[in-house]
Amino acid sequence: MTRCWRTTLLAGVLGLGLTGAGWAIQDAPEEAPPGEDSASSEAESPEPAGESAGEELPQQAVEAVLDDPEAALSAFAEPPAPTSLSTLAEGDTVPVVCPFRDTIDYEPGEISCGLLAVRENRETETSRIIQLLYVKIHARGPEEGDAGDEDGEAGEDTFTPREDPIAYLTGGPGVGVPSYVERFKDHAATETRDLYILQQRGITQSGDFCPLYNAEEPALNVGQTPAEQEAFTLARLERCFDRAVAEGVDLSAYNTVENARDVRVLREALGYETWNVWGISYGSHLGQMLTQVDPEGIRALVIDAIVPNDLENLMRIHRWADRVLDHITSTCEADTACARAYPDLRERAYAAMASLQADPVIVTVSDTEVFPGGQVAVGGAAIAFAPFSMMYEQSTYPGMAAVLNALVRAAERRDETVFTAIALGAGGDLAGGDFSAGMNAAISCNDGYTWQNARVIAEDLSEVPGLAGLIGSVEGAEASQALCERYGMGLRDRSEYAPVSFDGPALIVNGAWDPITPPDLARQIMPGFSNGQYLEVPFAGHGPTRSDECTADIMVAFFDDPSAELDTSCVETANSAPDFAIPVTSHFAARAIVAMEEDRPALIGLLAWGGISAMILGMALLVFPVAFVLRRIDGTPSANTGGARAASVLASVLGIGGLAVLGYAAYATSEISPILLIAGFAGPAHLGAWAILLSGLAGLAALLLVAGARLSSGRMAFGTLAGIVITALAALSLAVFAAFADLTPF
Incomplete structure (x- = not known):
């Protein structure tokens, strides 16, 4: 600015x-x-x-x-002397301009930020001071007409936030605050309460010690086999740990116990005796740890997408991936249209994964900066984890079956276009964005995530042999644990990670379709909450308190009065099995993605072809009606075109209408999930595709009719003849373009 x-x-x-x-x-x-x-x-x-x-x-x-x-x-x-880190004590705060001010739309006073000074390792007397970013989303007040405002208006001048703010505990571990700020600034939780978000130690502006984690040594991006990819991941992790130690980072201090102590320090620094605590995913683990570190500071606790404090059974990744595939395929089988469109989907999915495991598709890309050598291997993990990632959010559920089928179909046909598009997408943001992989790895080491994975992976693999080798191996898990220990990150005292016992008011929430932290884990921790209530949200994904309006309202009601009986009736009516979309199969999006990176002139030429054809048809829609009106005004009789003029008008209407419908279908498809575009276009796309095809047929008919009229009458005004012929040829051109671009209804 x-x-x-x-x-x-x-x-x-x-x-x-x-x-x-x-x-x-x-x-x-x-x-x-x-x-x-x-x-x-x-x-x-x-x-x-x-x-x-x-x-x-x-x-x-x-x-x-x-x-x-x-x-x-x-x-x-x-001016006052600048604050020096050497003079800061734990709990000191410094105001800062929010680092996301140019990417998130808000007005001054709606969101503010600061830095909190904390000791890096409170178990070492000589530990250094580090600073953590925290954000305050100021309560925005009741919406116009909401209950609670006597006049039915928000009343900015009279609104006072409730005195019990909310502390939100972020997930990942390793996710930065911007995505949470974007989501929660208009959430039900921030209508009447201030919401504080502490960006945990080791994340972006809170001291990221490996900011170029995925971008460093790009040769590590091109493992050709699952074993090689696993080895490259370990090499990248070792580089990160080595760099952190050289820069004076105490890696052992990055654990959930210290994170909980940081939350306590923030509460005390802000002067609150108690506040409400809300955590999702890793934040649920941190919330449980906080019940041990700062129980007196918790007025009411909501944890969602449960990670048990002892991590027991959490790392059953193969089991959870199989569960996701079962949810998708069994729901598809129960849906007549889906079952007909995608028969034997589960069996085909496992066969396709096995095929890619034995013989990965090797695609060639021109981006040798990200992928040295220009070759990328795509294996069965793409089939397993594209739909897995879509199950996090309920809004993407309609596209899961179509995406799974599209990937299976691509594997069956060894379709390099689809897999090239996937590879190019995977290399899009290697800088990590707002995710700090180094912090995530240190937490995994110190808390015991890595150790638990090494402990259960053999059993996990034997339980789901169809996924074996796609997402990890026994040898790789053991090597990761050994690397942790080599850098001083062995298991912390397991008594700190024992199942918690908390008698304060608590609401434990889990989505029934949560892909990574399924309801079994939530039910596992419930005995430790003597004053707790459990809410399982049907067909909900990862963290329904943030994404499901009904569940969010229940959470707010719980914070309003933690002792009251909750009305949870809306969860049954608001959440139902997904209505799977059946897109018109098309390679257009995948081809466009690949061409954008690999052959942009060809893509521009293709789009120009379709665009010029559409422009001519659009002009015809204007010219024909104007010419008709002018003839009526002048009293000039219409030339006998044998119906060719009407056919040309029809071709224009069908062509432009078909493109408009396809454009809307592309938008609607991307709103479900951009990855769904690799399967085709959902919504009314088939109507648009048929309209364009019929436009070409109408154009052909116009050419035949005008030729017949010319032969029979012998004379026709040049303008009339030219208008009909050009319009007809444009309609034919648009239909051929649609066929070439794979935008047909077949």
């Missing part, structure tokens, strides 16, 4: 952080007097610094700066 010099000068003069000028955006409490405990001196619901500083600078001061900048500058006191 560019600013004029005056704005820039003012920003420099004011420092953008002087509380008296009302520029602070951070919600840290004011510093307590010397010798007084800052947490105890705060009110139970403290007013964040800067929120009461909304007054503007006196107009005279502004004018003075603009009239004589140097004199005005000299009148200001010396």
Whole structure:
């Protein structure tokens, strides 16, 4: 964002952080007097610094700066000395401009950010201080007409957030805050309560120690066999750990116990005696750990997509992948249309995975920066885990069967186009985005995820032999655990990871179709919650409290009154088996993805072909009616075209209408999931495809009819003849384009 010099000068003069000028955006409490405990001196619901500083600078001061900048500058006191890490103590906070301000749409005052100082390893006296980013999503107030506002209006000036905010515990582990901010700024949870999100240690702006994890050493991207890919993953992990140690990172400090202590420090720094706690996935593990580290700080607890604190049975990845395939295929078999479109889907899926396991499809790509050598091997894991990833969100469920069938079909036909598109998509964001793989790996080592995987993988593989070798091996799991131990990340004391016992109010939630943390794990931990309620949401995926409106409302009602009996009736009516989409099969999207990267001129030429044909038909839709009106005004009789004019108009209507329908179908398909486009176009795509085909037939008919009329009458105005012929040829061209681009109904 560019600013004029005056704005820039003012920003420099004011420092953008002087509380008296009302520029602070951070919600840290004011510093307590010397010798007084800052947490105890705060009110139970403290007013964040800067929120009461909304007054503007006196107009005279502004004018003075603009009239004589140097004199005005000299009148200001010396700016405060910058905060040094060496002077920070645990619990100190520093306001910061939110790092996502250019990517997430919000107004000042709706979201604010700060840095929290914590000790990296509280079990070592000489541990350094690190800073963690945290975000506050300010309660936005009731929506217009909601209950709770006497006048039926939001009333910004009168609204006061509830005094019991929510602390959200992020997942992954390793996911940064932007995706949560984007999702939760309009969530039911932030209507009446402030929501705090702590970006855990080791994630992006909270001290990511391997920010180029996936981008470093691109040769490690091109393993040609599952065994080689597993070895390359270990090599990349070793590089990350080695770099972290060289930079002074204490890898042993990245564990869930320390993460829970960080959450406690944030609560105390903000001055809250208690707050509500909400965690999903890894956040559910962190929430359970918090019941041991800071039980007195939890007013009410909601955990969703359950990871047991002892991690028992969590790492049964092959079992969970088989469960996902069973959900998809059994639901498809019970749906007449799906069963007819995709017969024997489960058997074909396992046969296709076995085929790719024995003989991966090797595709050639031009992006040798990401894939040195230009060759990428695609194995059976693509078939297993594309639909697996789609089961996280209920909104993508309609596309799961079609995507699974498209991948199986591609394997059966050794279709390099589809697998090239998948390979190119996988190489799209190797920088990691808002996910920190190094932190994830350290947590896995220290908490015991890696150890549990090595312990159960042999049994897991024997239980689902059809997936053996696709997503890991016994040797690879054991090598990962050995690597953890080599870098000082052996198992922590397992008493810290014992099943928890918590007598505070708790709501345990799980989606019935959660792919990675299924309901069995939630039921496993329930005996430890003496005052807990369990809610299983039918056909819901990973974390329904964040994605399902009904479940979110239940959670808010629980926070409002944790002792009240919950009305959960909506979960049965709001969630049902997915209605699987049956797209018109098309390779257009896969070809376009590949051509965009590999042969862009050819793609531009193809799109120009279709675009010019459509443009001519669109002009015809304007010209024919105008010509008709002008003839009526002039009283000029219409030329005898033998019906060719009507056929041309029909060809134009069908062609443009068909393209519009296909465009809408492409949009609707991508709204379900962009990956569904590799299967074709859902919705009314078949109507659009038929319309374009019929447009070509109408164009052919127009040519035949105008030729017959010309032979019979011998004369026809050149404009009429040219208009009919050009329109007819454009309709024929559009139909041939559709056939060439694989946009037919067949």
